[in-house]
Amino acid sequence: MSTEFPLISWNEAGEPRSARWRSESGHAPPKRVVISDDRITADAAYRLACEGSAMLWRGDFQNARQLLQALMRRAEARPRKPVMAGTPVEAFHLHRQVQSQRARTLAMLLLPLDADYRIPLRRAPDLRTACEEAYGPAAPGSYACVVSLRELLGVVGAHEWRKKGVAVAALEAHIYPHYGVFAPVRAEYVDLVATAPLTPATLAFDIGTGTGVLAAVLARRGIAQIIATDQDARALACARDNLARLGLTGRVEVQWADLFPVGQAPLVVCNPPWLPARPSSSLETAIYDPESRMLLGFLGGLAAHLTPEGEGWLLLSDLAEHLGLRSRDELLAAIDMAGLKVVGRHDTRPHHPRVADANDPLHTARAAEVTSLWRLAVR
16 A cells, blocks of 8 residues: 555445545545435535535446536535725735635545546546546556546546647647646747847756746757756656657757756746745646745846856746735846846737636736746846
């Protein structure tokens, strides 16, 4: 039995039972678990979920999916307090609380997974490939586990994205995101890197490469050699996969590093998480940067890793400023404290669907958002 995962325990048929608890979202195993099947009503299931009781499903798989959809409808219909009341930062934190509570409620419908990732339920699809991509190969002799159906469907969705890929106009190609790696669905920051004035250079660093999309754009723009770094094992595998698909393995070296590789480069690019807040799971680390650690780490180390006359390109949205999470003065002060100066800035407006969604609780901030490429140099 693996000790890497906590155990979830329950009583069934008068006997105590347990299995590994697997949660990529980092949720602790539910303390109360009841056995449920096709006979339970959606209202009864929703009451149990809201009370913190998890339901381990023993019925038909497709009925479990329908039940989850019914729970989602009830969660959406539940009256809420106005999220935009108070200051923007209060609205942001309240919005995250609402999202977190909804996620916990919808995570209370659980499925069993055999050690080889088969689902031992009627009409269950074969999701072994999707699970292996997200969780890794099933280990011989490993222990059966229990997962949230909602999270398992997220694994399936990631598998479909990985198969189909995300079209990136700047590359005239697709990027194939792996599970847990932020997909380049917001094209504006990629377009900024593709169009910003670029002095011919023999070397560039791509800090926090993720899918490898920015490293690929730099290579396509003529940079002879790029070193792309990341700390996340999934991101490193994803970047290597995408760069191989694009035929760029010989020009882009993917390395594990805490921000910077060894040495200096005339161009150093970084697209850190844009919001200085604590992620609620490992899957949110590409969005939330606690206390701006990655941003400040990049700025603080940039001067030492730039060649004379070199530039650092910082890709950053000002959404945090509109939400009251970080001010423009704080950003400029951090740039100054790092011994850097701004030599140029290129701005663009995002055009993702939320910008025009007036029902989004954070619509006012999103509608004002600007994404920028800050060109930085040593003072």
